[in-house]
Amino acid sequence: MPSTPFGDDDGAADPRIVAALAAYERGEGGSADVLAALAAGRLLIPVVAVAESVDATGAEKETAMATVLTTGRDGRRGLLAFTCVESLQRWNPEARPSPVPTRSAAEAALADGAEALVIDLAGPIMFAVDAADLRSLASGWRPLGPWPGVGHAEPAVAAAARADSGDGSGASRGGIWRRVRRRVRRALIG
Incomplete structure (x- = not known):
């Protein structure tokens, strides 16, 4: 074997x-x-x-x-x-x-x-x-380091999640963060 x-x-x-x-x-x-x-x-x-x-x-x-x-x-x-x-x-x-x-x-x-x-x-x-x-x-x-563009996308995703929750915490809608992240990932990667 x-x-x-x-x-x-x-x-x-x-x-x-x-x-x-x-x-x-x-x-x-x-x-x-x-x-x-x-x-x-x-x-x-x-x-x-x-x-x-x-x-x-x-x-x-x-x-x-x-x-x-x-x-x-x-x-x-x-x-x-x-x-x-x-x-x-x-x-x-x-x-x-x-x-x-x-x-x-x-x-x-x-x-x-x-x-x-x-x-x-x-x-x-x-x-x-x-x-x-x-x-x-x-x-x-x-990976040799952060992917081009992804490092810049993460803060945008977090900001979108905070803005959507209304209080800046992003916590009132547990799933929104993941949904936003997946949408951005699909847009960036395909």
Whole structure:
């Protein structure tokens, strides 16, 4: 069996990815922070058994292992990935984790015709990497510093959230911050 850089992986989430996702969810970090943490980390790709053929009674004769693509409400397909075994098992206790560098997960998503890499579908914090971000991760992109334009967008997003709440705190509408951030992200990145 070929060696893997994750031979001693215990299935726990990478603390850098967990911290970046939590900050993003709280509105204290941007998607660029999550992407930077992902670029340096590993994800677990779920592998499930799929019946290839059945006999006359309906019993499985041959089974293959496969990764999982999901289809969103908008019709786009995404490859599932998880930060830890716990979140993978919350989604499907029968699935087996395959640890891979995030770059390999992004490459697999594109090779399978997916338009996104859907991370932690069953929580605790779901995050989707799509479009240019997915292609960047697949190409081996690593952050050297703040992304051009993103550093300037974050204060604008925060100001919009504060203005919308009316009191300058941005707290009266918990979800508005995230919605505004996502809209700006889509406008900047595609």
